[in-house]
Amino acid sequence: MNAPALLPGLVVAAHGRHCLVESPDGSRLICHPRGKKSQVVVGDRVRWLASQDEGTVEKVDARRNLFYRQDEIRTKSFAANLDQVLVLLAADPEFSESQLSRALIAAEAEGIEPLVVLNKMDLGEAYARAWARLAPYRDMGHTVLQLGLKGGAAPDDSLADLQARLAGKTTLVLGPSGAGKSTLINRLVPTAGAQTGEVSRALNSGKHTTTSTTWYWVDVSRQTALIDSPGFQEFGLHHIDATRLPALMRDFAPLLGGCRFYNCTHLHEPGCAVREALNRPEAPRITPQRYAIYQGLFEELSATRY
Numbered sequence: 001m002n003a004p005a006l007l008p009g010l011v012v013a014a015h016g017r018h019c020l021v022e023s024p025d026g027s028r029l030i031c032h033p034r035g036k037k038s039q040v041v042v043g044d045r046v047r048w049l050a051s052q053d054e055g056t057v058e059k060v061d062a063r064r065n066l067f068y069r070q071d072e073i074r075t076k077s078f079a080a081n082l083d084q085v086l087v088l089l090a091a092d093p094e095f096s097e098s099q100l101s102r103a104l105i106a107a108e109a110e111g112i113e114p115l116v117v118l119n120k121m122d123l124g125e126a127y128a129r130a131w132a133r134l135a136p137y138r139d140m141g142h143t144v145l146q147l148g149l150k151g152g153a154a155p156d157d158s159l160a161d162l163q164a165r166l167a168g169k170t171t172l173v174l175g176p177s178g179a180g181k182s183t184l185i186n187r188l189v190p191t192a193g194a195q196t197g198e199v200s201r202a203l204n205s206g207k208h209t210t211t212s213t214t215w216y217w218v219d220v221s222r223q224t225a226l227i228d229s230p231g232f233q234e235f236g237l238h239h240i241d242a243t244r245l246p247a248l249m250r251d252f253a254p255l256l257g258g259c260r261f262y263n264c265t266h267l268h269e270p271g272c273a274v275r276e277a278l279n280r281p282e283a284p285r286i287t288p289q290r291y292a293i294y295q296g297l298f299e300e301l302s303a304t305r306y
C-alpha cells in the first residue's frame with residue numbers, strides 16, 4: 001500500500017497542543033503536531049495527514065524567518081514567515097520607547113522589515129509630542145507613518161497609505177494596549193469578527209478568548225494577511241546575544257567600526273564612536289533615551305542564564 005499523501009497547509013492559529021490548519025482551498029481543520037519536532041507557530045507552512053475529522057502535522061516547511069518575543073519567564077510566542085512587522089503606537093496612551101526599541105530589534109534580528117505607525121492624529125498637542133518623540137526613529141531610517149483611525153483628521157488618506165504598504169504581504173501587528181489594534185484590524189478586515197469567532201470555536205471550545213496569535217485574511221483572494229498577537233508589554237529578547245545589539249539598532253549600526261577597540265561595548269571604552277554621537281545635535285546622533293535603552297538591554301542580555 002502507498003503511504004498516504006501529505007497535504008499542504010498554512011497554520012492560522014495555534015493554541016497549546018493543537019493548531020488550525022488552512023488548506024489551499026480555504027477549508028480549515030484542527031491538527032495536532034506529531035511529536036516535539038513539529039511544534040508549529042502561526043504562519044508556518046506545513047504538511048499534514050488527515051485522520052478522521054482532524055489531522056496531524058507531519059512536517060513543518062523550512063521557515064523564512066521566526067519572530068520571537070517573550071511573554072513571561074518561560075512562555076514565548078512566535079509567528080513565522082513574515083514580510084513585515086507593524087508596530088502600532090498612539091498619541092495616547094503614551095508609548096514606551098523601550099518597548100518600541102525591543103520590537104524593532106527583534107524584527108531586525110530576523111531580517112523582517114518593521115513599520116512604525118502613530119495613530120490618533122486627532123489628538124492635536126499630544127499627537128505632536130508623540131510624533132516628535134519618534135523623530136530619532138525617522139532619522140535612523142525607520143519608516144514612521146501617521147494614522148487617524150477616528151476623529152476626522154484626514155483618516156481616509158492615512159489609512160489608504162497604510163493599506164498600500166500592507167497589500168500582498170503578511171504583516172504581524174503589534175502594539176501596546178489602547179493604541180487601536182482592534183480598531184485597525186476591524187477597519188481593514190471586515191470579516192475579522194467572524195474569523196475570530198471561528199478560531200475560538202475551533203481552538204478554545206467556545207470560549208471567546210483572543211489570547212492567542214491569529215491570522216486574518218484581508219482580501220477574499222487571500223493575498224494580504226494580518227497577524228494579531230497579544231503581549232507587547234513584556235518583550236523579552238533572550239534569544240539575542242548582547243554583543244549583537246549595536247548592529248541591530250539603526251542609529252548605532254553606521255557608527256560601528258569607528259571605535260578605537262574592535263570589540264568595544266560602547267559602555268565605557270575611550271575613543272568610542274557611539275558615545276561621541278551621544279547628545280550630538282545633528283545626525284548621526286544617539287539620543288540619551290536610545291543610549292539608556294542600549295545600556296539596559298546590554299545588561300539584561302549579558303546576565304547569566306540558567
Ligand SMILES: Nc1nc2c(ncn2[C@@H]2O[C@H](COP(=O)(O)OP(=O)(O)OP(=O)(O)O)[C@@H](O)[C@H]2O)c(=O)[nH]1
Pocket residue numbers: 119120121122123147148149150151175176177178179180181182183184
Ligand atoms: N481619539 C482617537 N481614538 C481612537 C483612534 N483609534 C482608536 N481609538 C480609540 O482608542 C481606544 C482603544 O482602541 P482599541 O482598538 O480597542 O485598542 P487596542 O490596541 O486593540 O487595545 P487592546 O484591546 O487593549 O489591546 C478605543 O476607545 C478606540 O475607539 C483615533 O484615531 N483617535
Ligand SMILES: [Zn+2]
Pocket residue numbers: 259260264265266267269271272273274275
Ligand atoms: Zn564604541
